[in-house]
Amino acid sequence: MPIDAVIPMSIANLKRRLEEKVRGHSVVDVTNAKFVKPQRLLKTLSVLDQKFDDLENSLPLDEKIFRTISKLESSGFGHLTRRDWKNLAWALSKILPGAQEKLIFSDIGKRIIQHFQQSEMDLIGLVYFPLLYSYFALENEDVKNKPAIWLQLRDVLNTNRSGVYRDLKRPKKWMNTLVDYSEILSNSPTKSFVKRFLEGKDASSVANELESLKMAPNSWFWDDLIKSSIQSINGMNEQDYLKIIPRFLHLAEQNLLFTTDILIALLERYAKTSERQKVHEELKYIALNQWDNPQYDSSAGWNNVNADTKKMVIQWFVRADLEAFFKLFSASADVNRFNYWIKFIDKISFSQIFLGPAAFQSQQFQHKKFRDLNRGRLKKLVGSTPTNNAFMLKIENLYVIDFSDTGNACFIVNKIPYNENKFEVHRDTLKPWNNLLKLSHTPGWQSRFDSKMAELGVFSNQTEVNNYNSGYRKY
Template identity: 25%
Template sequence: MLAMDANSDLVKRLSAAIAGMDLPSVRLGQPETVEQVAREAERLFQGYAKANTGTEDAYAAALAFLRGKTLDSWERDRIASAIADPVRERNGEIVLGSSRFSELLKFYEDEAQRGELWRLTWHGLLYAYFRFDPTLTRGPAAHQGWAVLRAFLQRTWPLIDQQAGSNSVPDWIAVLRKESDVLSEKPADRYAMACLQGDSTATDQLAEDLGIPPSSWFWHALVLSGVRRATASNDTEFRRLIPRLLHLIDSKPAFRDEAIEAILIRYHACRGTPQDESLRDYVCQPRVWKNPKLKQAGLATAWNRVPEPVWQMVLAWVNEGNLRDFFAILAARNKADEGRLAFWSKYIKQITWTRLVFGEDTIQLKNTHRAIRELIAREEGAYARLRDARDLDAFMMQIGSYLIIEFSKKPNACYAYVSDQLPFKPYDQAYAGDTSDLKAGYYGKRAARISHQPGWEAGATDELRRLGIFPDRQDNRNEISRPGTKAGTTTTRSTTAHLTPPPDISSLHSLVSRFRGASIDDNRTTTGGGRLWVVDPLQRTQLAAELQSMGFRWAAARQAWYLPEH
């Protein structure tokens, strides 16, 4: 028969088991009676890890605790398994989030240090540790309480392990002796690679042995660990794993933001990598991080998690997609493209912001036109509507210090406005679409007007050049990196291409003064040495675009813009 001492948790469970037996029918003093109790003890002792300990008594103890009651010794043991369970009568509050939880945990730790904490009580705490569901628990207090519980279990596990000895230990103790990493700050790292490969054999067995429920934080942590392993891989392997990572994040989203942050930063570091449309479409969903264009309007704050160049990378993806979709889907529907997609694609690297404005006909077409439906869904929360022009759509794009508006239907001209002198607000939810706002340039309140007559491209190029806007340079020589591009990718400058006239120094001072913290460092000498620099610690997108239009280039070593020698 199992050896027991007066303080063992088994005695308590056996007492409960014996109390529940039909004593009049038991022949006391008979060997078979002792064997029956021993078998019951073995069943309880070995199988307790797989039992559901969330009994009515445990729930009642949790409710009493949250109501401020001082628990007696029995209630303190019972509550252990229910500290992560939402209590209905307290609007889903849990003991882990209570200000009194640390007091309760100190009681357990004092008992553990004295060797008096029942192992089944400790197991109840372990059960609650795995039972915690981060997707249902609101507020930081519960998450902090869970972290405190984890640290407690990690500290006291050696005491419980030592007390258990080596004879006839329950399954959960045997498992923890091999898998004690589940109590560490990186509990799922050792299983992450198998998770990425879709192999759940090891984690399924762990869940069975330790009673980890499907809603546990553990599965979310497993996904985050998988993301960390993937981002540590080489570029090719990392990109191959992205679809798998997005699927895992979507299924276990508790640490979604941390995971997305790691993926985007790693993608930005890939060399020579084109945009990943699946990554773009997932991250930009309204239920995820929203459209990156909404960051500056304060409507998509999750983008503040990543560095400015990473945000600019995804913003460039969205802007390029909007440009192509507008002319390929909306303007083409009205047979009004007239080469505009090819023309504006020459300036794609300088487009720092875009916005689509849909007419009512386009909004209605989403019910029957798949491409339009997908376009509107991608722009959810970012697009505007035209009130008075049902069959017209508009496209806004920021290039340098100008906001340019194209329309989807002839005979509408294209208008360019100075961005800080707009006759409308760029983030309005709706526009009339006439000369009262978007077409105010018809009456001369504009920086430029482009009419799409045959051969219009040459005149449009000259008109933009007059504004200091030149086509993107596409040459493989003299390559440089600039903010907003992935590390290792380049914006190219041709030594034989058209040279931008040097900027007027007073205009440059006027420009830089608009961006707080930016400064000019003019090291040029009368003999032609030195360079003209612009330093912007915040690396703002609009200033970068305007400096580029003036001919400045980015120096990665100094993290500043310089004007090359002409």
């Protein structure tokens, strides 16, 4: 008798005799009360079971698989051994020498699956795990369009699962996994795993649960799990969604191929929350790195989201720029000026910060952090005092230019007065002679500004903000 038949029989007999011996020395209904189960022996038996399963279900060498395919091509199905049948099942996810596609999609592969569809249970039981392995070994690109032959393979596995489980002479961990998670062979294979996957820092918890199935790291299953997780974002309640954002950002870092899909889902959902006006710094800067500045029409990546969602992010940048200008880089923040301009935020589509030498050279942590996170967005103001900074806002069709140092007027023009391709901008360039308006910040300036802006057709839909709350500390 071959060794692969003797080992499982011996283990099964040993377990059965042990159970019978225990029953023979006790009354059935008080066995557990009178005798302690031999846990160490049972654990040893479990380890032996697992080792045999690993041996039984180890992937054959490619050379052996390819020889079996050659044998099938020359002699047909009638002369195949038990090992040959298993090799055919293992072979479905392989690419034969000289072939361009995996065997399952070739004529031979289709014949193999069709044969298994018509086979008796004893043969299906023999090849079931290799078929299962091949099913999960295919990659996302292989199955993204749900090819018919792949669905046929799933049907073979799903239809025969109960019969194979019933005929097993001893329990197998991989079959118990299939029984516990029956949906894994359905149209929604990852549905029950999404929550656990999102609660963990990575896929390890789910991977551990499914370890016995020996799924390849590049299996379509993991791609489906991530996609299903992303799709779940839209259906989350607001509280759960806001809590899960860090997990998805971490997921985006781990799976660069899904960064765009994750970013789209997160931004679209955030735009529907009650906190859409609150800047989410991590989400904001990942979006900036991925798609560039949403304030530029040339940043085509922002076409991935709705116009309203893009507008939300633009307002994040505007708010952050104004806070940085009036609070972070200013020794004496003019709260009234911040509050005045922020009331136009729903009409602002572009903001530009010009930092003077002091702000550009500052080694304060918050200053360096702002410069690093906004690398490529900032310009340098020259021809002025070291402490002077400037900003420009596009409010509808007008451009508002203002400075941090006192004694500088506010200018309103109808076009950008500087060369956008230049990094350094002179102060005098930002004080154009052909300005539409030149306004000073003398007492009562807010009402005068309102009147002049109204004359140019710009009105605020918001009342002026009286409570100035910034995430920055004043230095």
